[in-house]
Amino acid sequence: MKKLISVLTLVVIAFALAACGQSKSAENKKITVAASPAPHGEVLEHAKEEMKKKGYDLEIKVVNDYKVPNKLLDKGDVDANLFQHVPYLNAEKKSHGYKIEEVGKVFTTPMGVYSKKYKNIKDIPEGSTIYVSNNPAEEGRFLSFFVNEGLVKIKKGVKIEDAKFDDIVENKKHLKFNNQQGAEFLPKTYKSGEGAAVIMNSNYAMDNGLKPSKDAIVMEDKSSPFANILAVKEGHKNDKKFQELIKVLQSKDMKHFIEKKYGKDVVPYEAK
Template sequence: MRKLFLFMVLSVFAVVLAACGNGGEEGTEESADTGGETEESAETEETASEDASGEAGGTISIAASPAPHAEILEEAATILEEDGIELDISIVNDYTTPNRLLADEEVDANFFQHTPYLEGEIESHGYDLESAGNVHIEPMAVYSQDYESLEEVPEGSTILVSNNPAEEGRFLSFFVDAGLVEIEDGINIEDATFDDITENPKNFDFNNQTAPELLVEMYNNNEAPVVIINSNFAIDGGLNPVDDSIAVEDGEGSPYANLVAVRTGDAEREDIQQLMEVLQGDEIKQFIEETYQGEVIPAE
């Protein structure tokens, strides 16, 4: 009886040892499998990271004003796809953010400004940026709900303009050309500021305290007798610079052509050059002419 009991104890002990041994092997195999999965995950993450960075020139990220800039870029994107270039377009509806994004390397390029503004931004902020080339001109226009021409605007009227100092001469040019304001002799109108006014017989008040993106709303609310609005904001707000204004710029020979800006040296990048070749090409020129009917003009 005692022998039988001892045999049974030894048998149970053997089974327990066997079970422990098998469990260890399964644990080892499971650990090995998990290790394999971890290695595979690492490889997947590495591949995803490579895909995100992309091949050089595969994707160009660009910050742009909504209209007409982003609309033009969307058209260009369909052409660039044939060359294997994707445009990643970020809409930015103000004049201060795009250059900061570009300088901070958050985008590869931006499309919203003209040369005088870019030069002012470089001087003010020390940005290391350059133009990759001009694309189009947006003739600025003067709007009024009360008067049909600049000559009708009465004495003492407020002229509401944007707070962009690079365009003060541009605002003044309407009144200088109409003979309503004179500026100091020898000052190029493109470089003029409100401080250069020498004659203002109607005592117009040029109010430059408003962000440009707010001017359409202020015009719609009739908050001033006269409002001068950049055409990109006017178009985006449903205004036609040609039909709805009381005065509009002649875009021919304008120094205010809108350009694509990049970090200094990047204008030589092959993908940026391909982008500019498309934006300055016949297909985009035709798109601009047919779509905007004079509200936007291809740059020469």
């Protein structure tokens, strides 16, 4: 009787271990990614089939608030996220202590200046208000449009991607930058006609029915240092599943998909 119980116990343990192993294996084959709706979520949707061929189940959690994806990743509610560039990630890590790292760059959603009143950035009159998001990591990005046109100068030695409004040393037209709202509200500000111009990312513009390459009076070019990245928890960027995912996201097929679907409104990353 004791032998029978021992044998049964071993069988139960074996089944339990096997089930546990299968469960862990299934978990390892699933990748949950938090992403902005478009183009981020749509790009990941396109990646699903190729990832399935590689044996991975790609699940997309769409989030329209840029303060949320890093929180979800830090808490372990998702495995990765796709919505931010490196300067923003660095600012988030500094502010919140997140242990998050870049796996690789995917594409750039070019930022643009939008105006219902002016066709050229140089036509914006003195003392005008420019609406921008309340994202401090992008202040240099906002300023770059005006620096490039010679309307604003920043301190010597400060890289444009690191620049802050406090680094302005010359503002020829005394422009005012209103940064009191989140990026998701800027399309509404633009449509209402507030201020002389609104600066926003192409993904927020597209989500609100705008075509950046047509509606923006000026846009970033391919030299922009603000490519959006696939990010994961520190220590995991070399995990096989994330390396497989970044290969798909940087593939020729994905480049073709992005160019065909978005034209100049989204710029696929090209490794140098």
